[in-house]
Amino acid sequence: MAWTKKDLLDLEYLTAEEITTILDTARSFYEVSTRTIKKVPALRGKTVVNLFYEASTRTRASFEIAEKRLSADVLNVNVSVSSVTKGETLLDTVKNLCAYKIDVIVIRHSVSGSPLYLARNIEASVINAGDGAHEHPTQALLDIYTLRERLGELKGRQIAIVGDIAHSRVARSNIWGLTKLGAKVTVVAPPTLVPRDIERMGVAVSHRLDEAIARADAVNMLRIQREREKQTLFPSLREYSKLFGLDEEKIKDLPEGMLVMHPGPINRGVEISGAVADGPHSVILEQVTNGLAVRMAVLFLVAGGTSLHPESLGT
Amino acid sequence: MKQTIATAAAISSRLIQLSDDVRAACPDPARLVLIGIQRRGVELAQRMAALIAAAHAAPVPLGSLDITVYRDDLSMVAQQPIVHSTNIPFSLDGMHVVLVDDVLHTGRTIRAALDALMDFGRPDIVRLLVLVDRGMRELPIQPDLTGWKLSTKAGQMVRVRVKELDGEDVVELLDGNAN
Amino acid sequence: MTLLIKNGHLVDAAQKLDGAGYVFIKDGSIAASAPGTPPASLHPDDVIDARGMLVTPGFIDLHVHLREPGQESKETIESGCRAAVAGGFASIVCMPNTVPTIDHASIVKFVHLEAQRVGLANVFPAGTVSRDREGKELADIGELATAGVVALTDDGAPVMDAGLMLRALEYARMFGIAVMDHCEDPQLTNFGVMNEGFYSTKLGLRGIPSVCEDVMVARDILLAEYTGGRIHIQHISTAHAVRMVREAKQRGVHVTCEVTPHHFSLTDAALSDYDTNFKMRPPLRAEEDRAALLRGIADGTIDAIATDHAPHTDTDKNVEFDYAADGVIGLESALPVAYTKLVKEGALPLMRLVELLTCGPAAIIGKDKKGTLRPGADADVTIWNPNASYTIDAGAFRSKARNCPFHGWAVNGKVIRTIVAGETKYEAV
Numbered sequence: 001m002a003w004t005k006k007d008l009l010d011l012e013y014l015t016a017e018e019i020t021t022i023l024d025t026a027r028s029f030y031e032v033s034t035r036t037i038k039k040v041p042a043l044r045g046k047t048v049v050n051l052f053y054e055a056s057t058r059t060r061a062s063f064e065i066a067e068k069r070l071s072a073d074v075l076n077v078n079v080s081v082s083s084v085t086k087g088e089t090l091l092d093t094v095k096n097l098c099a100y101k102i103d104v105i106v107i108r109h110s111v112s113g114s115p116l117y118l119a120r121n122i123e124a125s126v127i128n129a130g131d132g133a134h135e136h137p138t139q140a141l142l143d144i145y146t147l148r149e150r151l152g153e154l155k156g157r158q159i160a161i162v163g164d165i166a167h168s169r170v171a172r173s174n175i176w177g178l179t180k181l182g183a184k185v186t187v188v189a190p191p192t193l194v195p196r197d198i199e200r201m202g203v204a205v206s207h208r209l210d211e212a213i214a215r216a217d218a219v220n221m222l223r224i225q226r227e228r229e230k231q232t233l234f235p236s237l238r239e240y241s242k243l244f245g246l247d248e249e250k251i252k253d254l255p256e257g258m259l260v261m262h263p264g265p266i267n268r269g270v271e272i273s274g275a276v277a278d279g280p281h282s283v284i285l286e287q288v289t290n291g292l293a294v295r296m297a298v299l300f301l302v303a304g305g306t307s308l309h310p311e312s313l314g315t
Numbered sequence: 316m317k318q319t320i321a322t323a324a325a326i327s328s329r330l331i332q333l334s335d336d337v338r339a340a341c342p343d344p345a346r347l348v349l350i351g352i353q354r355r356g357v358e359l360a361q362r363m364a365a366l367i368a369a370a371h372a373a374p375v376p377l378g379s380l381d382i383t384v385y386r387d388d389l390s391m392v393a394q395q396p397i398v399h400s401t402n403i404p405f406s407l408d409g410m411h412v413v414l415v416d417d418v419l420h421t422g423r424t425i426r427a428a429l430d431a432l433m434d435f436g437r438p439d440i441v442r443l444l445v446l447v448d449r450g451m452r453e454l455p456i457q458p459d460l461t462g463w464k465l466s467t468k469a470g471q472m473v474r475v476r477v478k479e480l481d482g483e484d485v486v487e488l489l490d491g492n493a494n
Numbered sequence: 495m496t497l498l499i500k501n502g503h504l505v506d507a508a509q510k511l512d513g514a515g516y517v518f519i520k521d522g523s524i525a526a527s528a529p530g531t532p533p534a535s536l537h538p539d540d541v542i543d544a545r546g547m548l549v550t551p552g553f554i555d556l557h558v559h560l561r562e563p564g565q566e567s568k569e570t571i572e573s574g575c576r577a578a579v580a581g582g583f584a585s586i587v588c589m590p591n592t593v594p595t596i597d598h599a600s601i602v603k604f605v606h607l608e609a610q611r612v613g614l615a616n617v618f619p620a621g622t623v624s625r626d627r628e629g630k631e632l633a634d635i636g637e638l639a640t641a642g643v644v645a646l647t648d649d650g651a652p653v654m655d656a657g658l659m660l661r662a663l664e665y666a667r668m669f670g671i672a673v674m675d676h677c678e679d680p681q682l683t684n685f686g687v688m689n690e691g692f693y694s695t696k697l698g699l700r701g702i703p704s705v706c707e708d709v710m711v712a713r714d715i716l717l718a719e720y721t722g723g724r725i726h727i728q729h730i731s732t733a734h735a736v737r738m739v740r741e742a743k744q745r746g747v748h749v750t751c752e753v754t755p756h757h758f759s760l761t762d763a764a765l766s767d768y769d770t771n772f773k774m775r776p777p778l779r780a781e782e783d784r785a786a787l788l789r790g791i792a793d794g795t796i797d798a799i800a801t802d803h804a805p806h807t808d809t810d811k812n813v814e815f816d817y818a819a820d821g822v823i824g825l826e827s828a829l830p831v832a833y834t835k836l837v838k839e840g841a842l843p844l845m846r847l848v849e850l851l852t853c854g855p856a857a858i859i860g861k862d863k864k865g866t867l868r869p870g871a872d873a874d875v876t877i878w879n880p881n882a883s884y885t886i887d888a889g890a891f892r893s894k895a896r897n898c899p900f901h902g903w904a905v906n907g908k909v910i911r912t913i914v915a916g917e918t919k920y921e922a923v
Contacts, residue, residue: 002394012696021397028381028398036406037434042384070384089813111814112698113768132816134698169698196701197692297398300384304395 003301007119007126010135011176019177023145025297026290032069033292042300043072046103050076051094052129053109058264059129059139062288063106066295072104072303090114091121098122104303107131112169125302133167138298139263140173142291144181146283147218149290150259155182160212162188162244163222163271166195166233170222170263175201188212189244192233209244213251218259221246221272237270247273251281259283316490320447320463320473323484329462330359333444334366336460340442341411344371348407348438352416352428353381353399358477359446360415378403380414385427407436413460417475419445422454447486449473495539496520497916500532502544502877506551507849508866517549519873522915527867544877547910548844551852551865552584552874555825556674556752557649557728557800560586560617563604564593569805569894571605574825575614577803577893579920581825582851582909584874585616585864590627590643591650597622597633599641606642614919616874618644618859623653623662623673630655632662639669644859647674649728650775652710654680659714663723672724672750672858675714677735678776682706687816689762689777697765699815702777708734715742715749726858727751729802731776733786740795750858751790752800755824755831756899758787764899770811770818771899774804791850792842798855799847801828805895826891827900833880833907844880873916882908 001017003025011019032040048067052060060076067074079093094105104125107115112132119126130136144154151157159178165171165187175198178185185203187194194205206212213219224240234240246260260272260281268274277284321329341347347367351360357379364375381399389395414428425443432441446462451469465488467473472489476482497519504515504527511527518526518536555578561569569577571588578586588605590596596605602619609617621638623646625631635646646666653659653675662673683702688694690701711727715738718725730736730751742749756774761781764772772778790796804821811818832851836842856865863872883906888898912920 002397004394025398028400031401035434036436039434040384041430042389045390089809091812109814111816113815116768117814132698133700172696172698195695196690196703198695200692201696300398301395304389304392 003304006302007115008137008298008302009115009119009126009128011137011140011173011180012135014180016180019141019144019180022141022294022297022301023148025301026141026145026293029296029300030290030293032296033289039069039071041071043067043070043303046072046303047100048072048074048104048106048299049097049102050074050129051097051105051107052076052078053090053107054130056108056129058288059108062291063129063295066292066299069292070296070299072299075102090118094118094122098124104299127298127302130169132169133172134169135173136169137173138291138295139170140177141298142287142294143174143220143261143263144177145290145294146261146287147259149286150283151217154178157183157217158186158215159183160186160188160216160219161222162209162212162219162246164193164224165189165198165222166193167225168222172201174220175203179203186212186216190234190240209246210250213246213254213258216258218261219246220261220263223263223265224267224271241270245269245271245273246276248275248279251276254281256280261287264288318488319485320465320488321486326446326484326486329446330362331366333460333462334363334370337363337413337444338367338370340459341413343411344373344375346409346411346439348376348378348405348410348412350378350380350403350412350414350432352414352424353379354480355475355477356416358479359417363415376405378405380428380431382424382427382431385431387423387427401431403435407432407438410436410438412438412441413444414441415444417446418473419443419448419458420451420473422452422456425456426454446475447473495916496525496537497540497542498532498536498538499542499544499549499875499877502547502549504529504549504867505844505848506867507845508551508853509868510845511867512845515549517867517875519875519913519916522873524867524869524871524873526869542877542911546881547877547879550848550876550878551867551871552876552912552914553582553829553851554585554855554861554865555583555801555803555828556587556798556855556858557754558586558588558803558825559591559805559821560588561805562592562608563601567807567894568810571608571617572612573892573894574803574805575609575612575617577823577825577891578615579912579914580892580909581827582829582876582878582912583615583825584876584912584914585618585861587618587620587644587859589647589649590620590622591648595622595627596620596643597625597627597638599634599637602638602641602643615914616864618642618861620645620647620649620674622646623648624658627651629653629658632658632665635662635665636669639671643671644861645672645674645726647676647728649674649676652676652678652680656713656717660717660721663717663721663725667721667723670860672726674726674728675710676728676775677707677710677714678702679706679709682709686777687773688765689779691762691780693762693765697768699765704732704734704779704783707732707776708738711735711738715739715747718749719745719747722748724748724750729754729757729776729800730787730790730796731757731779731783733783736786736790736795740790740793743795750797751795752798752855753787753791753796754800754802755828755835756822758784758791759831759835760784760899768815770813770815771822771897771901773815773818773820774802774822775820788836788840791836792846796850797858799828799832799850800855801825803893804897805893806897808896811897822897822899823891823893823895826893827886827898829878829909830886830905830907831900831903834905838906873913875913876909877911877913878907878909880907882906884908
């Protein structure tokens with residue numbers, strides 16, 4: 001089906017068909033990165049701004065490579081939080097950038113809802129590269145892409161998401177995306193890291209890692225982000241790791257095909273042991289490679305022209 | 316108004332003939348490569364590759380090419396077209412490439428396809444094979460091998476249907492908005 | 495100077511008056527209010543024909559932020575008073591979280607003088623509980639009371655120190671004024687920006703648990719019960735808080751509470767697209783809380799409707815959600831929203847709505863000449879048309895601010911005229 005949205009802000013408001021369109025398009029773009037000349041002219045003449053209000057190495061690198069492989073002109077703007085509080089508003093910054101007739105803004109921001117706020121105020125397309133604890137749609141899409149490549153149809157599949165669900169935008173986007181495609185999602189964490197009423201998002205809640213992974217087709221280990229916490233939500237990393245960290249001991253009896261995922265960056269020895277991260281269950285590096293294809297697809301789809309000449313190219 | 320240009324039998328015999336022409340044009344089977352343009356060029360290329368391989372008693376490398384991201388009108392379309400897969404799992408350096416498409420019209424698809432091909436290496440020769448040439452070129456591009464040559468008018472549509480995708484083999488000329 | 499309002503439908507909860515009647519005003523006071531047609535012996539200087547209209551005591555808002563002194567870009571005493579009379583409010587209690595705070599008699603005097611110069615609504619300042627609103631030591635409560643503050647509150651923040659609250663309740667008893675509290679335990683709010691629940695989870699916004707209000711309300715009730723002081727719970731928002739106030743009242747504790755139109759007509763579902771015009775403290779709560787507020791309104795647990803009119807500039811609000819200022823305006827939307835939601839769409843008797851807007855709040859600030867049409871009362875009268883149906887347009891407000899969560903709502907109930915001390919201060923065009 002055709003893609004008609006100007007922005008990619010979340011997975012909550014996408015249909016299963018729209019998600020599938022992105023994933024299918026990503027499959028077509030995956031091939032570009034296997035070529036000797038890893039570049040196609042799909043976004044030639046388009047300008048993409050990566051506007052990051054939060055430090056990021058991986059997501060920014062992935063977007064930047066995706067943009068360059070699509071031949072877009074790329075500008076990286078990194079705004080430190082301290083200058084935000086003193087300086088101009090987000091909207092002023094972005095309206096200034098839009099005065100250069102840019103086409104796409106990829107934004108990461110620590111405040112939930114900021115991409116939607118931008119999208120409502122500017123003409124350029126907005127791609128959410130992570131907003132607060134709200135959503136990180138491209139991360140979830142690449143997770144789902146990886147699962148689909150490995151497991152095929154996701155309907156009825158059991159996926160466990162483990163870790164700081166309360167502060168995780170990756171968890172929220174995964175929950176929406178996976179449930180829309182028919183997967184059964186269980187979030188696994190101590191009660192202090194499970195946000196209120198999350199069951200209403202269509203997931204099961206467990207406080208026992210062993211029980212949850214025993215029936216899972218895949219387990220997504222979230223990074224423990226101590227820096228996001230404003231209060232102590234568990235006694236110590238040591239205790240967390242003991243109860244909710246994934247190590248060889250906990251996965252030794254699990255079937256071979258059980259997949260271990262992690263959105264990165266990994267805290268080795270905290271949520272996941274080095275041996276598991278590098279072991280046979282791990283698809284962590286596949287996620288990274290797939291992320292590039294997914295971001296190329298998203299950039300390509302949202303950057304679609306806006307004039308009304310839908311006649312197809314003459315053959 | 317719908318006019319049948321070619322039936323399944325006619326297409327089948329024309330493809331055999333075209334395969335012979337390809338072999339004649341490219342005597343070195345080791346360097347021959349067929350690349351079909353998405354979507355129906357892929358099926359046509361596949362059938363000819365099978366015919367040629369049978370004649371040579373050796374497989375012919377076969378690739379598929381989606382030219383969507385090379386289109387010259389991407390910034391003008393209202394929504395992005397669907398991107399199909401490109402699969403050229405071999406180098407084109409020094410090869411004799413036969414590019415296969417169903418219908419040649421403005422020439423813009425072939426322009427895009429040539430750009431795309433160059434990203435996969437430097438073939439020695441590229442030839443263009445089309446099942447139907449309907450004329451009305453907008454770019455200086457001509458086919459080397461042609462199944463049927465039609466003279467058509469603006470507003471008309473040449474439709475090639477293939478078994479693999481459409482359930483039947485047929486070439487039709489349609490008027491106006493007929494579908 | 496005499497004025498006769500005739501042919502209207504009188505509703506005065508203090509007198510249990512509900513029917514066709516007239517009001518006769520003489521020299522700024524109500525000389526007569528009675529059912530039926532005025533006697534021919536009256537020879538008024540002026541006559542207002544209120545045919546088809548409701549004639550009620552002038553409304554009283556216990557909770558208004560006028561922002562002056564100190565934040566005049568948001569609102570001034572003048573613009574706030576214009577908004578008040580346009581909303582049918584003849585009297586407003588202004589909150590002391592100005593810059594400087596109203597913690598000293600000289601600031602009370604300034605507010606009085608400026609309100610007098612503006613000459614629109616009655617402005618009754620509330621003083622702070624603590625010096626500079628810091629929650630550390632008591633403000634000069636006696637001096638403030640003598641200067642005319644009608645209540646004490648550190649609004650915007652709770653009185654977190656229980657010992658300070660205990661002394662405030664004891665001390666204020668001497669002057670017969672209530673201590674009002676913004677009930678929210680900051681250890682539990684924990685930088686939250688909206689109600690904690692399904693919507694905060696889904697939106698990834700930090701949640702403010704409803705229990706943060708409940709624990710403070712429980713504490714305040716116990717302290718009021720222990721001291722015999724008067725506690726008033728500001729902008730009550732949770733089901734448990736309503737239940738506790740109800741139970742405390744039954745025990746005879748001197749506790750009252752107010753509710754805002756936004757808390758009884760909206761829920762946290764309204765935050766779904768991060769509109770900062772739905773961001774305030776306490777936050778919009780869950781549907782079950784809203785339902786409990788409606789029950790509290792109906793059964794008398796809740797004493798007053800107060801707007802918590804909190805004006806902000808576009809710059810304060812047109813930013814990322816976390817950075818946006820808390821608060822919404824309410825003076826010019828309170829009547830239509832309350833009438834539409836409670837009376838027209840709800841089952842609340844009109845008399846009860848009038849009580850919540852007039853004699854209910856008057857009792858809390860001890861103004862027995864306000865909030866009623868009884869002969870001898872101050873001649874504050876609001877004339878309004880319950881049948882007028884229109885769309886709320888925040889752009890047309892008299893307030894300087896536009897942070898209204900009801901913009902675009904289709905409502906009924908329109909203020910036609912606001913009379914303060916016998917003089918018309920607002921008339922609908």
